[in-house]
Amino acid sequence: MQRPELNSNISAADFKDFYWFKEELTAFCKSKGLAATGRKPELTARIIAYLQTGEVVRRVNNKKYTSKFDWNKATLDLDTEITDNYKNTENVREFLRREIGAHFRFNVPFGEWMKQNCGKTLRDAIHFWKMQREQRGKTAYSRDDLLLEN
DSSP, rough: OOOOOOTTTSSSSHHHHHHOOHHHHHHHHHHHHHHSSSSSSHHHHHHHHOOOOOHHHHHHHOOOOOOOOOOSSOOOOOBBBOOOOOOOOOOHHHHHHHHOOOOOOOOHHHHHHHOTTTTOHHHHHHHHHHHHHHHHHSSOOOHHHHHHHH
């Protein structure tokens, strides 16, 4: 199947079946009055919602962080709680490499899990990362499957 044109006539299912450049997603959002800012997954979700419902969902960024935890400088251990202001920093990378090994790499599902699991610990994060790595070698999986399991 040839890639269809990204417009209001495309079904959400067809939209999901193809790869789109961020520039295309941004242009589509602007043309439909959708918020055109954010990362590619946010734009994609916004477009899918629009294609399914026809509703314009605006991006609301009223997020105020309550934590003052400094992920760049804090001393981390297995019991460090994940806060609402979590960031993938070099400090976190070094800690996880010490705990997991030199093969540790940040990836999108891991980053999303970290942002969605405030209150859990870095021990929980390491468990998730190892489980995710095992799953990757077994079968094809979706990022949503991993996030829902934990």
